[in-house]
Amino acid sequence: MHSRPVIAIAGLACETSTFTPSKTLAPAFHPQRGHEVIQEYAFLHPGTSLANIADWRGALIGHALPGGIVTRPAFEELAGEILSRLKDIVASTPRLDGLWFDIHGAMCVEGLDDVEAELLRRIRAVIGPDVVVSASMDLHGNVSRELAHQTDLITCYRMAPHEDELETKERACRNLVDLLTKQHSSRNNRLRPFKAWIPLPILLPGEQTSTRVEPAKHIYAAVSRVEAMAGVIDAAIWVGYAWADEARNRAIVMATGWDKAAVAAGAEKLAKLFWDAHADFKFVGLAGSFKMCLDTALASSSRPYFISDSGDNPTAGGSGDMTWGLTKLLARPEFKDASSPTVIYASVPGPRAVETAVAAGVGATVTVTAGAEVDNIHAGPITMTGRVHSIKHGDKNAGIEVVLQVGSVFAILTKLRKPYHKEHDFTDLDLQPRCADIVIVKIGYLEPELYAMAADWMLGLTPGGVDQDLIRLGHRRIRRPMWPFDTDFEPRPNISARFIPLSHEPLTGPDE
Incomplete structure (x- = not known):
């Protein structure tokens, strides 16, 4: 060297x-x-x-x-x-x-x-x-x-x-x-180093496995303790990715290190913790239908009240293009006029709608159609008439952003899809999320800044490409049995360490 x-x-x-x-x-x-x-x-x-x-x-x-x-x-x-x-x-x-x-x-x-x-x-x-x-x-x-x-x-x-x-x-x-x-x-x-690899027949969405709450909290807390064992270099737990349909999609535990026995023991300790808790994973917060979320938010005195429109979360793999949530929101009579409870909705892409709003300018009243150019499985394009509240150019993801006020709803429309995770994502658009009654974001569990802003929140179990109801998505290629698709695990899964050959050695044997 x-x-x-x-x-x-x-x-x-x-x-x-x-x-x-x-x-x-x-x-x-x-x-x-x-x-x-x-x-x-x-x-x-x-x-x-x-x-x-x-x-x-x-x-x-x-x-x-x-x-x-x-x-x-x-x-x-x-x-x-x-x-x-x-x-x-x-x-x-x-x-x-x-x-x-x-x-x-x-x-x-x-x-x-x-x-x-x-x-x-x-x-x-x-x-x-x-x-x-x-x-x-x-x-x-x-x-x-x-x-x-x-x-x-x-x-x-x-x-x-x-x-x-x-x-x-x-x-x-x-x-x-x-x-x-x-x-x-x-x-x-x-x-x-030695590499111990343990596959687990578990496939869960991130919204049930946040390390903020149990049981993931104590399972992941054990990772650093395994890493600290003599002879271990690193330990890791992968929850896996729930919204793709390949044979590799499942939970995995690995440990690497110089002491073969310690590496195996560490990996098996983490795998046992995970498997023993597999039936205990729940949503990271109160969850329910979109209607239930809106009803709860309106009845609550906590402000701002955040709602996750989780089925079309663009940071989990959703298209971000769905109009289902915004359509349901604008149909509610509680938000029909400007004096109603203030709602911020982020967001729906609509290049032509954005172009129309930009041409009209801030303060103009426009009628535009947006969304569902890519994902129209659950709802088609949405047509709205509202006042152009603000315009922003030059965003890395969205390109151009427009806020359209329809009644008491401030709907963010974008040229290209964008996630909204930071407070400045809103304040840059002359929106004040801390002063709003309800903030609805296409997301799963709330990112740190949103979580800190929310006086309370709910996870909306909405449809889309990252639907939290995994079973109704229709996986066909994942290995079975797999929790939560299956509940009968007799005999108990093999959670012993498998040692993976070194990278310069041939990989032989069955692909478990």
Whole structure:
């Protein structure tokens, strides 16, 4: 190894629902290349400890807003560029020592299964078997046996909401540098840790597995205790991704380390905690029909009262294009005039509606039609007449945003779909969510800023591509039995550790 190890960075991340009709194209990944990749991560900036101890080389990374399945041409375009750039990196250095594989783990591509493992197989063909690969993932990703095999180190978030995203990615990089240092000191570039992998027949939505509440709270609290065991490098629990239909979609526990017995014991401890609690997972908050949510909010004295329109959550893989929630809201007589309880609704895409509102200007009264250009399964386009309250240009995701006041409802319309997670997402539009009576957001569990603003909230069990009622979605390819699709588990599932062969060894045996 050189005085400093040479480490490449590559990866594609997109959480994709196979139950939503939208498609994800290459530009949605906002690909970053070369030095742009390094700039993306504060812990790799010049002067940081990680920057000082390794030579980091950006190939290409792309992080797309969750949505529908990625088209095959989009994947091939981006994957092809990753391989080309990695070839250039390999050619430019006497030796490539490591690769940080920055992925989500729930990307689906037309005509391909287990696409993160497929991408890493292609990468391995370029970088070779001796390069150490460390992967960082979302805990809502999927870890197939093949992906576990192709990696040498692997970790994921330990919090949902994902307040530890950067911490997790930095941990993946530090683990990688530590392993390369250990290789160098032992003069054995084939030195690799043991990898224990345990699949669990559980597939739950994130809204039932938030680490804010039990039982996920105590299960994930145990991860750091396992990681602290002598001989263990890392431990991780993946809930899996509930809104895609592939054989890999299920919960997974993994541990890596130098002491085989400790690695197995740690993984089995976490797997037992998860399985023993599998029937105890409930929604993270009070949940009910959209009607029940509105009735409860109107009857409550808590202000602002937040409601999650969860079935079309664009940060879980929903199209974000559905009008079902807004249609039901505007049909309610309680919000018909400006003196009624104030409601903010975020949001519905409508490029032509936005164009009309922008042309008319703030203060104008317009009639526009928006939504359901992609996802019209449950409701068609919605036509509204209202006053243009505000206009904003230049948003990274939405492009242009318009607020239309219809009665006492302030409906956010966008040129392109956008998630609303921050207070400034509203205040930038001259909206004051803290002063509103009700705020309705296409989301699942509330992100930290929304959660802090909400005096109270409910999870609306609404239809869409990320419907919380998994059973009515119609999975056909997941492994069975699987909780909650099945309730009879006799005999008890095998939750013992399976050791995955090292990445440079052949993967044999059944794919459990």
